[in-house]
Amino acid sequence: MSVRGTHIPEHLRLPIAGVTPPPTEKEGQRLFPTGNFRFFRPVYRDKTPPCNHACPTGEQIQKYLDFVKHDRYLDGYLTILEDNPMPSVTGRVCYHPCETACNRAAHDEPIGIRSVERFLGDFGLNLEENPIKKDLPPLNGKTVAIVGSGPGGLACAYHLRRKGYASVIFEALDSAGGMLRAGIPAWHLPEEVLDKEIAKLTGLGGIEIRCGVRVGSDPGGITLDHLRTGYDAVFLALGQDVGRRLDVEGGRSRGVLGALEFLRETGLGRPVKVGRNVLVIGGGNTASDAARSAVRLGGGEATIVSLESEDELLIVPEDLEQAREEGVRFRPQHSLVRVIADGEGNVTGAVLCQARLAKDENGNVRPQISEGTEFEVPCDTILIAIGQVQVLDWLPESFTERGLVKADEYGRVPDDSEAVFAGGDVMRGPSMVVDALGDGKRAARDIDRVLSAQPLEPDGPVEVMPYERLNTAYFRHAPRTPVPLTPAGTRSKSQKVEVTLAYSREEAVAEADRCMSCGVCNGCDNCYIVCPDISVMRDARENGRYSIRTHYCKGCLVCVQECPTGCLEKVPELDFDEPDAVVRMETAFAPYDGAHAEQAPFTRQLIEDAIAEYDRSKTVQPNGRGVTP
Amino acid sequence: MHHELTVWSRGIIMDKEARDVSTCIATAARKLGYHAENVSDYVDDPDRTNCLVRRYARFADTPILDRFVYENPHPDWVVLVEETIIKAVNFFRGTEDGSGVLVVNSARDPGYLLKFLPDAMTKKLNKLVVVDAVGLAEQRGGSPWMFVRDLSELAFDRMSTEGAVERLAIGMGIAAPLIGALVAATGELPIDEVASVVADRDAMLRGAEQHKVIQYASA
Numbered sequence A: 001m002s003v004r005g006t007h008i009p010e011h012l013r014l015p016i017a018g019v020t021p022p023p024t025e026k027e028g029q030r031l032f033p034t035g036n037f038r039f040f041r042p043v044y045r046d047k048t049p050p051c052n053h054a055c056p057t058g059e060q061i062q063k064y065l066d067f068v069k070h071d072r073y074l075d076g077y078l079t080i081l082e083d084n085p086m087p088s089v090t091g092r093v094c095y096h097p098c099e100t101a102c103n104r105a106a107h108d109e110p111i112g113i114r115s116v117e118r119f120l121g122d123f124g125l126n127l128e129e130n131p132i133k134k135d136l137p138p139l140n141g142k143t144v145a146i147v148g149s150g151p152g153g154l155a156c157a158y159h160l161r162r163k164g165y166a167s168v169i170f171e172a173l174d175s176a177g178g179m180l181r182a183g184i185p186a187w188h189l190p191e192e193v194l195d196k197e198i199a200k201l202t203g204l205g206g207i208e209i210r211c212g213v214r215v216g217s218d219p220g221g222i223t224l225d226h227l228r229t230g231y232d233a234v235f236l237a238l239g240q241d242v243g244r245r246l247d248v249e250g251g252r253s254r255g256v257l258g259a260l261e262f263l264r265e266t267g268l269g270r271p272v273k274v275g276r277n278v279l280v281i282g283g284g285n286t287a288s289d290a291a292r293s294a295v296r297l298g299g300g301e302a303t304i305v306s307l308e309s310e311d312e313l314l315i316v317p318e319d320l321e322q323a324r325e326e327g328v329r330f331r332p333q334h335s336l337v338r339v340i341a342d343g344e345g346n347v348t349g350a351v352l353c354q355a356r357l358a359k360d361e362n363g364n365v366r367p368q369i370s371e372g373t374e375f376e377v378p379c380d381t382i383l384i385a386i387g388q389v390q391v392l393d394w395l396p397e398s399f400t401e402r403g404l405v406k407a408d409e410y411g412r413v414p415d416d417s418e419a420v421f422a423g424g425d426v427m428r429g430p431s432m433v434v435d436a437l438g439d440g441k442r443a444a445r446d447i448d449r450v451l452s453a454q455p456l457e458p459d460g461p462v463e464v465m466p467y468e469r470l471n472t473a474y475f476r477h478a479p480r481t482p483v484p485l486t487p488a489g490t491r492s493k494s495q496k497v498e499v500t501l502a503y504s505r506e507e508a509v510a511e512a513d514r515c516m517s518c519g520v521c522n523g524c525d526n527c528y529i530v531c532p533d534i535s536v537m538r539d540a541r542e543n544g545r546y547s548i549r550t551h552y553c554k555g556c557l558v559c560v561q562e563c564p565t566g567c568l569e570k571v572p573e574l575d576f577d578e579p580d581a582v583v584r585m586e587t588a589f590a591p592y593d594g595a596h597a598e599q600a601p602f603t604r605q606l607i608e609d610a611i612a613e614y615d616r617s618k619t620v621q622p623n624g625r626g627v628t629p
Numbered sequence B: 001m002h003h004e005l006t007v008w009s010r011g012i013i014m015d016k017e018a019r020d021v022s023t024c025i026a027t028a029a030r031k032l033g034y035h036a037e038n039v040s041d042y043v044d045d046p047d048r049t050n051c052l053v054r055r056y057a058r059f060a061d062t063p064i065l066d067r068f069v070y071e072n073p074h075p076d077w078v079v080l081v082e083e084t085i086i087k088a089v090n091f092f093r094g095t096e097d098g099s100g101v102l103v104v105n106s107a108r109d110p111g112y113l114l115k116f117l118p119d120a121m122t123k124k125l126n127k128l129v130v131v132d133a134v135g136l137a138e139q140r141g142g143s144p145w146m147f148v149r150d151l152s153e154l155a156f157d158r159m160s161t162e163g164a165v166e167r168l169a170i171g172m173g174i175a176a177p178l179i180g181a182l183v184a185a186t187g188e189l190p191i192d193e194v195a196s197v198v199a200d201r202d203a204m205l206r207g208a209e210q211h212k213v214i215q216y217a218s219a
């Protein structure tokens, strides 16, 4: 109520309803806080986006996508490095469970997370200096022995180093990388990229890789006991690098190879002979990689023979499509019966038959053959890709179970030292690079806990943000930025040409800009703008810098309704029991006793006078004529 | 005998409920032959969503003499239609020590609610009555804080708040169990007589039976 310019006659300046003390006075100031209108309070409460939850290393995807959209590439890169030491690797080969989980799929198409990750990874690889190096803690004098230099071992060494531990990685092969080098072909992951990523790790200082050392089985070599006694803890990341054999007639003929062995030799740069008419037996990713490499190296044809039907193939969709484009053929629901060889023992053909994929009660594959459907096909090479195992006979029996290393929920192997951990394929069976990276990260955390006498604790529960809780009206539909590929005709002729290419800077930014920031504040400022009561405060447009002025917020919940990401939630006000959060008013609109309710004596007198005057006017007319009431 | 009932509520979204509590009490009292007044609209800003609003009723066996005073100077019955009001305002101003019957619509433990009362207010309590009126009312609509079916119904209530129209049924929704708990806990008015002026009689009786009481002073 403005009183400027209004003359208020003396007799109206009364403490009656509606006339309240001005805001300059103490009691007047207590009138304005409207916080007690509120019975739900808006609260900033970040949830876990599904992408982040699905990534086994727990990459903070939303966070780095947000950095990329604002051209803050170094910040984005550093964000990835908190969880994953090798984004240039995962940015190329990861099977991206994050994208499968991405909420944007329900809106239009999932975010191309892996491609943005690759963009950031390559940005980081090209930096002159590793930006995390200067902030590393000094070494604390403890050293962990790691067996296997695959992604599991490397990630463990990296995260241990970030916590101040040194490590020695023992690797049986002549070069480091595990399946990244000895399995995944160079046209997926170029050698130079892997070399640079590994050099980045060893460059941190405190991580030593000893290649050509097979722990356990080399006569006179290093044993598990050496590791247990010579180091503070042990991490076993052995992978599974022995190809399962297929017991068929003629299986030992020249030209029959394990696909893993074929890929390993190729990956290690050794000469491998492969014919022009190749059969690959198996229905998974190894079969696909082997077939595609065979096309490249032999210059001929490759056919994948699988028990699986087309729909059952365990090949990731994009790889399947690319394999088809490169001319790989498929013979689903068939089985190899026997190998045909010439007089010198060289493969000349194979007998196949119709078959179906079936499993026994333990889940083991038991092909169901259709009798009488055998037929012959010519071929000169047969690659067997029917699964992988690991040699574990050098480990105590109590460490192993059904061909895998046995571990508890923390990845801890049952050993008296309580400091032997395991992870990756040797613990899980065939899985993904990013699983191994996640296991390495978790093992580093838990080794640190064990060595610093802290209890091991499971991860706390997280709340994953569902699509339904976003304010989807804010997100316009925009198609996913397609990932560029080398044309099939070009790439299928070379073992070195990368199949999947990188996003340009503009593409990476555009793709990052599609992220809906599920459940996480990204400083969009919407709450700040829509609040009708100027009760949303912030000093910077950044997550964590917003707050609600609880003395004034009326709880209209416009901000909650309009928060695009759903990080703002309504919480019953009475859940908060801190005494000062709301100003308790003396009454709703009357700051002091008597302003309302209690009739001030002066007011009562005014009323009495008015009534008396009215009564008089009814009884005595001015002209003297009386009226009977 | 003289009782002053102040019902505290929130503008628009629970205003109708508050009005219904005071109206039903005053109507029942008058039917029983008492002198009674009901102030269903006065001074607070009822057209502001969530704003604290009050509705008043009073009844006595002698004529009520305070003229032009709409707000109760000495409320001894206080109903909070929404639980958060317990920490928002001094609803016991003017209440005599040990005389206040406080009825709160809440599903929470009475002990938790008491945490919010300063000593000066606890001193005024005669009894604390906690009734989960939302749980006991007929469930309508999906919204936990608008006890109405939809927006048009709310708009209708808003017009009635300003005196333009009125829904015919009085004593629906959460008002019914609140009236039930109040009448049962105070024991001054016969439950059946009050029930005869409440639209949702069943919900009122549920409220009369299902509530928690913490007794302070004897009446």
Ligand SMILES: Cc1cc2nc3c(=O)[nH]c(=O)nc-3n(C[C@H](O)[C@H](O)[C@H](O)COP(=O)(O)OP(=O)(O)OC[C@H]3O[C@@H](n4cnc5c(N)ncnc54)[C@H](O)[C@@H]3O)c2cc1C
Binding pocket: A093, A094, A095, A147, A148, A149, A150, A151, A152, A153, A170, A171, A172, A173, A177, A178, A179, A180, A183, A184, A185, A188, A213, A214, A215, A216, A217, A237, A238, A239, A240, A241, A260, A263, A285, A286, A289, A423, A424, A425, A426, A430, A431, A432, A433, A434, A436
């Ligand atoms: C052909 C192929 C393609 C694949 N493609 C993909 C892909 O595109 N994306 C994806 O996410 N995953 C892929 N995978 C799966 C992925 O490679 C594995 O899940 C991952 O590498 C497992 O990592 P790891 O650290 O557990 O073991 P590995 O990478 O297998 O590394 C284990 C290392 O331990 C060494 N080692 C074993 N025993 C000893 C010992 N006693 N002493 C010393 N060293 C030892 C081995 O030589 C090896 O270098 C592929 C797998 C294969 C076989």
Ligand code: SF4
Binding pocket: A054, A055, A056, A057, A059, A061, A084, A090, A091, A094, A095, A096, A097, A098, A099, A113, A114, A117, A434
């Ligand atoms: S590592 Fe894999 S799952 Fe994790 S963010 Fe990258 S692509 Fe996604």
Ligand code: SF4
Binding pocket: A049, A050, A051, A052, A061, A062, A065, A101, A102, A103, A104, A111, A113, A514, A515, A516, A517, A518
């Ligand atoms: S939209 Fe963004 S935050 Fe949401 S799941 Fe996809 S990548 Fe993650």
